[in-house]
Amino acid sequence: MNIGLLGFGVVGGGVWELAQENRALNVKKVLVRREAPSLGKAAVQDVEAILRDTEIDTVVEVLGGLHPAYEWICRALAAGKDVVTANKAVISAYYRELTALARENGVALRCTAAVGGGIPWLVNLQRCRRVDTVTEVGGIMNGTTNFMLTKMAREDLGFDEALKLAQELGYAETKDPGDDVDGRDACRKIAILSSLVCGHQIYPQNIPTRGIRDITVDDVAAAEKLGCVIKLIAWMKRGEEGSVAAGVEPCLVPKANQLAGVDDVFNAVLVKGDMLGDVVFYGKGAGKLPTASAVVADVVDALKNGVKVHDSLFWQPAEPVEGMLTDPAPAAYYVRVEGIAPAVAEAIYGKGHVVEEHFDGCSYFVDSADDKALAEAARKVEAMGGSVKLVLRRLPEDV
Numbered sequence: 068m069n070i071g072l073l074g075f076g077v078v079g080g081g082v083w084e085l086a087q088e089n090r091a092l093n094v095k096k097v098l099v100r101r102e103a104p105s106l107g108k109a110a111v112q113d114v115e116a117i118l119r120d121t122e123i124d125t126v127v128e129v130l131g132g133l134h135p136a137y138e139w140i141c142r143a144l145a146a147g148k149d150v151v152t153a154n155k156a157v158i159s160a161y162y163r164e165l166t167a168l169a170r171e172n173g174v175a176l177r178c179t180a181a182v183g184g185g186i187p188w189l190v191n192l193q194r195c196r197r198v199d200t201v202t203e204v205g206g207i208m209n210g211t212t213n214f215m216l217t218k219m220a221r222e223d224l225g226f227d228e229a230l231k232l233a234q235e236l237g238y239a240e241t242k243d244p245g246d247d248v249d250g251r252d253a254c255r256k257i258a259i260l261s262s263l264v265c266g267h268q269i270y271p272q273n274i275p276t277r278g279i280r281d282i283t284v285d286d287v288a289a290a291e292k293l294g295c296v297i298k299l300i301a302w303m304k305r306g307e308e309g310s311v312a313a314g315v316e317p318c319l320v321p322k323a324n325q326l327a328g329v330d331d332v333f334n335a336v337l338v339k340g341d342m343l344g345d346v347v348f349y350g351k352g353a354g355k356l357p358t359a360s361a362v363v364a365d366v367v368d369a370l371k372n373g374v375k376v377h378d379s380l381f382w383q384p385a386e387p388v389e390g391m392l393t394d395p396a397p398a399a400y401y402v403r404v405e406g407i408a409p410a411v412a413e414a415i416y417g418k419g420h421v422v423e424e425h426f427d428g429c430s431y432f433v434d435s436a437d438d439k440a441l442a443e444a445a446r447k448v449e450a451m452g453g454s455v456k457l458v459l460r461r462l463p464e465d466v
Contacts, residue, residue, distance in 0.1 A: 071117035081359025177365035185357025205302030210332035406453030
């Protein structure tokens with residue numbers, strides 16, 4: 068097998084290393100942005116050298132980002148080359164178009180490394196689907212934000228301090244960490260997992276998404292008072308008659324919940340099935356060799372199964388739906404408000420209790436509310452001259 072490798076960053080470097088140890092895999096050319104003497108003659112700076120090389124039968128894309136990765140993947144498929152990608156942005160946005168193009172040209176498209184890196188979420192979730200009806204999937208799917216929230220809890224760091232530390236350690240992008248801290252990375256992952264569970268494509272633009280920028284040290288302390296920790300949770304639920312709800316949001320996680328003990332850069336995904344019960348996948352969701360090993364496994368699968376992989380894994384094309392995939396079920400919530408007195412917050416939100424009082428407002432725990440009730444309460448807060456700064460749903464304990 069002759070491989071054309073698009074990208075020589077952390078993951079690309081790992082793929083190169085692993086391929087050197089496997090005689091069946093020959094990385095013939097590597098697309099690099101600048102000279103790379105360690106690659107010798109394999110290094111090229113023009114993608115055409117890979118896409119037009121008839122001896123290259125498999126293209127591995129580890130560039131990241133939507134463009135030009137999407138266009139280059141399309142060209143590789145159209146040229147009759149198998150494609151393996153770890154690009155969650157491309158897969159979550161263009162899976163329908165890419166699988167159609169792969170089928171049309173009789174080639175394989177593999178992307179199990181796009182979700183969870185070295186944690187085999189997609190493969191094992193597919194196995195669960197074969198024998199059971201998966202009703203819920205949820206968990207911690209972004210190591211950067213989990214690291215930051217862990218540091219905020221353990222070391223009393225503010226958001227900016229935790230972000231700076233994550234950037235210094237290489238866990239967060241220096242220029243624009245928005246994909247991580249604003250929840251977009253986790254949103255793309257849960258979109259892919261939801262698509263597999265439902266059997267048809269679920270799009271990121273239909274999933275309500277919030278990140279962790281609004282979390283303060285006071286919120287972390289309030290969570291501790293409530294016997295909880297704060298985690299960025301990506302989740303999906305299947306309802307009756309095929310309905311689907313999904314979201315990405317910071318949540319209060321009770322310490323009795325399995326996800327509460329998942330700290331630092333580790334990820335964990337909980338799968339609920341009708342017969343299997345709860346299954347948890349845990350590990351580092353990113354990193355050089357873990358992700359590279361998943362990429363190489365996909366390369367081997369593409370070589371072994373070819374276009375047949377489309378019949379055994381993943382989902383059917385579908386159009387985006389109108390609106391957002393919200394969950395109408397009531398839950399307990401933590402809210403932080405400014406500009407109104409604690410007594411006013413209690414009168415507006417109803418049954419619950421004040422968690423902490425601040426000089427300009429308070430945090431309040433609401434025993435039960437749904438989206439409609441929360442929206443009405445926010446309107447009343449604004450009418451009183453205040454504002455809602457943060458809303459956190461509390462997860463159940465028995466997870």
